[in-house]
Amino acid sequence: MLRSARSISIRLAKALAETGRVLVDVSGLRMADVWAVQVFPSVLARMGGWPESRLVLFAAKPELTRMLEDLRVT
Numbered sequence: 001m002l003r004s005a006r007s008i009s010i011r012l013a014k015a016l017a018e019t020g021r022v023l024v025d026v027s028g029l030r031m032a033d034v035w036a037v038q039v040f041p042s043v044l045a046r047m048g049g050w051p052e053s054r055l056v057l058f059a060a061k062p063e064l065t066r067m068l069e070d071l072r073v074t
Contacts, residue, residue: 005036009043012055016047020054027059037067 015022024040040057047053060068 005039009039012039012043013047016043016053016055020052022054023056023058025059026057026064027061029060029064034067034070037064037071037073040068041071041073 012022012024040055044050044053044055057068057073
């Protein structure tokens with residue numbers, strides 16, 4: 001899991017650095033732990049946060065949606 005979260009972090013940071021705006025289809029993503037879901041808000045914050053960097057997650061399954069809501073990721 002750590003390897004996958006790190007891979008997502010690296011790719012997401014690169015995409016945000018290049019464009020400043022990224023849409024992420026998370027429909028096929030399976031996150032077993034809440035800490036792994038932290039990759040999204042952590043990378044966004046590291047890249048300057050909104051409005052400098054814009055990140056949209058879409059098509060989350062109910063389990064991932066609940067994890068994001070628990071972390072107050074809107």
